[in-house]
Amino acid sequence: MLIKVLLPLAIPRSYTYSVPEELQSQIAFGIRVEIPLRRKLYSGIVTHLDAETEDLVNPKSIISIMDRQPIVTETQLKLWQWMADYYCCSLGQVMNIAIPSGLKLHSETRISPMQKLDDHLANLTNDNEFMIAEAILNNGEISIDEIAKILGKKSVYPTIKSLLDQGLITTAEHLIEKYKPKTQDFIQFAEAYRSKSKSMDEAFNLTTKSEKQTQTLLALLTLSPTLDWVDKGDLYKKVQTDSTVINTLIKKGIVIKEKFEVSRINSNHLEVDALPPMSDAQTQAYKQIISYFEEDKNVLLFGVTGSGKTRIYTEIIQEVIDRGEQVLFLLPEIALTTQLVQRLTVTFGSDVGVYHSRLDQHRRVELYKSALEGNPIFIGARSSIFLPFKKLGLIVVDEEHDPSYKQSDPAPRYQGRDTALYLSQLTGARVILGSATPSMETYLNGINGKLGVVNLIHRYGEAVLPDIDIVDLKQMHDSKMMRSMFSSPLLHAMKTALNQGEQILLFQNRRGYSPTLQCGTCEWNAGCPNCDVSLTTHKYYDELRCHYCGYRHKTPQECPACGSIKLSKIGFGTEKIEDELGKYLKEAKIARLDYDTAKTKAQFESLIYDFEHQNIDILIGTQMITKGLDFDNIGLVGVLLADKIMNFPDFRANERAFQLFTQVAGRAGRRKKKGKVIIQTYNPSHAVIQETLKVDYAGYYKRELAEREEFRYPPYYRQILLTLKHKQQEKCISVADFLAERLKAHLGSRVIGPAVPSINRIRNQYITLITIKMEQDWDTIKTIKEIIKKEIHSVKSEKNASTVRININVDP
Numbered sequence: 001m002l003i004k005v006l007l008p009l010a011i012p013r014s015y016t017y018s019v020p021e022e023l024q025s026q027i028a029f030g031i032r033v034e035i036p037l038r039r040k041l042y043s044g045i046v047t048h049l050d051a052e053t054e055d056l057v058n059p060k061s062i063i064s065i066m067d068r069q070p071i072v073t074e075t076q077l078k079l080w081q082w083m084a085d086y087y088c089c090s091l092g093q094v095m096n097i098a099i100p101s102g103l104k105l106h107s108e109t110r111i112s113p114m115q116k117l118d119d120h121l122a123n124l125t126n127d128n129e130f131m132i133a134e135a136i137l138n139n140g141e142i143s144i145d146e147i148a149k150i151l152g153k154k155s156v157y158p159t160i161k162s163l164l165d166q167g168l169i170t171t172a173e174h175l176i177e178k179y180k181p182k183t184q185d186f187i188q189f190a191e192a193y194r195s196k197s198k199s200m201d202e203a204f205n206l207t208t209k210s211e212k213q214t215q216t217l218l219a220l221l222t223l224s225p226t227l228d229w230v231d232k233g234d235l236y237k238k239v240q241t242d243s244t245v246i247n248t249l250i251k252k253g254i255v256i257k258e259k260f261e262v263s264r265i266n267s268n269h270l271e272v273d274a275l276p277p278m279s280d281a282q283t284q285a286y287k288q289i290i291s292y293f294e295e296d297k298n299v300l301l302f303g304v305t306g307s308g309k310t311r312i313y314t315e316i317i318q319e320v321i322d323r324g325e326q327v328l329f330l331l332p333e334i335a336l337t338t339q340l341v342q343r344l345t346v347t348f349g350s351d352v353g354v355y356h357s358r359l360d361q362h363r364r365v366e367l368y369k370s371a372l373e374g375n376p377i378f379i380g381a382r383s384s385i386f387l388p389f390k391k392l393g394l395i396v397v398d399e400e401h402d403p404s405y406k407q408s409d410p411a412p413r414y415q416g417r418d419t420a421l422y423l424s425q426l427t428g429a430r431v432i433l434g435s436a437t438p439s440m441e442t443y444l445n446g447i448n449g450k451l452g453v454v455n456l457i458h459r460y461g462e463a464v465l466p467d468i469d470i471v472d473l474k475q476m477h478d479s480k481m482m483r484s485m486f487s488s489p490l491l492h493a494m495k496t497a498l499n500q501g502e503q504i505l506l507f508q509n510r511r512g513y514s515p516t517l518q519c520g521t522c523e524w525n526a527g528c529p530n531c532d533v534s535l536t537t538h539k540y541y542d543e544l545r546c547h548y549c550g551y552r553h554k555t556p557q558e559c560p561a562c563g564s565i566k567l568s569k570i571g572f573g574t575e576k577i578e579d580e581l582g583k584y585l586k587e588a589k590i591a592r593l594d595y596d597t598a599k600t601k602a603q604f605e606s607l608i609y610d611f612e613h614q615n616i617d618i619l620i621g622t623q624m625i626t627k628g629l630d631f632d633n634i635g636l637v638g639v640l641l642a643d644k645i646m647n648f649p650d651f652r653a654n655e656r657a658f659q660l661f662t663q664v665a666g667r668a669g670r671r672k673k674k675g676k677v678i679i680q681t682y683n684p685s686h687a688v689i690q691e692t693l694k695v696d697y698a699g700y701y702k703r704e705l706a707e708r709e710e711f712r713y714p715p716y717y718r719q720i721l722l723t724l725k726h727k728q729q730e731k732c733i734s735v736a737d738f739l740a741e742r743l744k745a746h747l748g749s750r751v752i753g754p755a756v757p758s759i760n761r762i763r764n765q766y767i768t769l770i771t772i773k774m775e776q777d778w779d780t781i782k783t784i785k786e787i788i789k790k791e792i793h794s795v796k797s798e799k800n801a802s803t804v805r806i807n808i809n810v811d812p
């Protein structure tokens with residue numbers, strides 16, 4: 001019997017193995033098997049049960065079978081295959097991120113003593129050899145990592161090699177299962193008492209001398225009157241007892257103890273809140289969605305900020321789980337949306353599994369497996385698209401426009417929203433794409449009728465959209481109406497809001513203190529040694545930091561170039577704004593929400609809690625404050641500098657700017673009182689500023705789509721971005737030139753570049769880009785992808801360019 005096995009490696013093919021007679025009956029699609037490859041052991045997934053011998057004379061044999069039940073479904077494998085084809089990567093790369101690391105194993109070298117080691121120990125004169133030999137003898141079998149830890153040093157290989165050569169130790173490869181089920185002690189009355197062949201009185205008679213034992217038995221009875229197993233932890237909570245007491249009771253034959261596997265996933269039965277009734281507008285939207293679903297159409301739910309999209313999702317989710325089908329709820333980034341996760345858990349209780357990257361390995365495995373078992377609802381960021389659903393009925397992609405749905409590194413460089421739409425084709429599950437600012441791609445699909453469009457144009461309840469004011473920064477500077485980064489209209493509005501007891505959000509798209517440290521004498525600029533960017537000053541850490549590679553350096557007191565002490569911190573990050581604002585609004589409680597203050601989920605949650613409970617008056621933040629936060633009392637939202645966002649060198653800059661301004665404005669006035677938004681800019685006549693000001697969705701989409709079409713950008717054309725990276729700029733450019741030339745021979749004017757990006761070096765790698773623009777035609781696109789892959793392959797070998805890294809990013 002020959003099978004094909006897929007491994008989580010960036011290799012282009014799957015491998016064929018033979019199955020020994022005695023294991024053949026247990027082989028099934030989707031289970032893991034242990035296989036040897038290049039002197040290591042791996043766990044791979046069985047993808048074909050009928051592989052051909054082909055060129056294999058003597059296929060290697062699998063070693064063992066690791067699962068009783070498949071851990072991957074046929075649907076998943078189809079999805080992976082589509083992703084590998086569509087996003088131009090290998091199936092192994094997809095598998096690598098699709099399966100929790102606890103289920104992907106590769107071997108570890110274990111070392112064990114040979115018989116004569118004991119006798120030879122005393123003869124070992126080399127200290128290192130002696131220490132290692134002793135550690136091996138003491139521990140029996142031991143891994144190289146463990147040896148390194150025991151000895152407190154990294155380099156142990158030479159010593160191990162020497163011991164091996166002397167025939168004192170031996171090595172072997174072992175596959176270690178990383179996932180360990182959690183077990184817990186449970187206690188119950190012994191069989192005689194449960195079957196009533198002995199009476200309870202007899203039990204208590206045996207413990208009359210010990211108060212503690214009697215109490216423990218009583219507690220056991222209260223916790224389980226039916227004499228079932230009781231969790232030892234619960235018993236300990238109920239009564240002051242310990243293991244000596246339990247052990248005595250076991251010896252007396254009154255109780256028994258056993259270990260059982262328990263789940264790590266929170267299975268507490270949460271209090272579930274009843275849902276409020278839907279408004280008329282919500283009911284209307286809900287009905288439209290259902291009728292599109294009946295036509296087998298997916299839906300764009302285009303609802304302004306605060307229109308109550310969540311309430312509509314919950315209605316449909318309930319129906320889907322009542323039918324016994326599963327729901328996947330995708331969110332931009334889990335930590336940023338704790339409010340929504342909370343709302344869904346309050347509604348659906350323990351049916352909800354929250355799948356995110358910060359879960360520990362074991363919990364991830366358990367959640368993954370719970371999908372196979374049919375757990376009804378999963379919430380997660382883009383990678384939860386890889387869960388193994390049993391019967392998927394609905395995918396909600398909330399904030400579908402969010403850039404974090406696209407993974408740009410490593411491969412597969414996939415778009416979670418688009419993958420959800422493909423998964424819908426595979427499974428028949430319906431998709432709702434929800435947003436107040438739909439992406440151009442989704443909007444156009446709506447116009448073309450590929451998606452049903454459902455609109456919610458008013459906020460829920462009495463809330464209305466806020467008033468927006470634009471402040472012209474040039475004019476403010478000219479008439480001396482600026483205090484630091486704050487124009488007088490903004491300062492005035494902040495004071496008014498504070499006087500009325502309202503809270504304020506200030507948005508600045510830059511963390512740290514200031515983006516540049518410059519010498520006033522020689523114009524020296526603090527730059528990153530590894531990247532082509534300037535270092536950001538951080539006051540709290542008293543450091544210069546690179547936001548691209550993480551490089552840090554203590555802030556210098558004098559210019560490293562000329563020794564002058566005239567160093568100035570130019571520009572404003574959130575940290576500086578927090579500092580400066582305190583000077584003008586002395587009474588206000590000011591806090592900051594950005595990557596530096598909310599590194600952990602706990603920090604993030606505590607800031608949100610404080611803002612929610614009005615312990616904070618003004619919250620200054622980066623993008624983090626734009627995403628889905630829903631607070632009662634925000635009277636004012638300020639955007640400190642709109643220009644950087646609109647001028648970003650990317651064809652989506654205007655789209656991102658409109659989304660950002662509209663979303664951040666959407667945090668204001670979400671209850672009864674009308675909110676206010678102030679946007680500061682040097683370019684008040686900019687189209688996006690005007691469209692935001694007038695809430696002119698129609699104008700925005702019309703202008704943006706026309707521009708995209710004219711300049712051959714998505715969503716009318718497709719793009720593939722090739723990124724070349726190398727330590728030497730010349731090599732990077734010359735290989736890019738050569739590749740572009742080869743591509744142009746086939747693809748003509750579809751090939752743009754090579755071009756050097758505005759940041760042309762990151763982590764000591766120079767970067768060169770080639771863009772390919774393609775017409776929207778699946779056959780053409782497929783052919784072009786083949787050409788690209790072929791040319792990259794041949795350029796890499798021909799031009800001696802194997803050290804140049806070339807990434808393919810489809811739909812960047």
Ligand code: ADP
Nearest residue numbers: 276277278279305306307308309310311460630
């Ligand atoms: P969106 O996601 O569309 O911006 P939300 O779902 O956050 O809007 O809803 C805005 C606010 O209105 C929330 O505070 C929500 O609790 C409230 N809300 C929405 N629908 C209802 C309803 N049917 N009954 C009561 N409150 C609602």
Ligand code: ZN
Nearest residue numbers: 519522559562
């Ligand atoms: Zn200087």
Ligand code: ZN
Nearest residue numbers: 528531546549
């Ligand atoms: Zn750097």
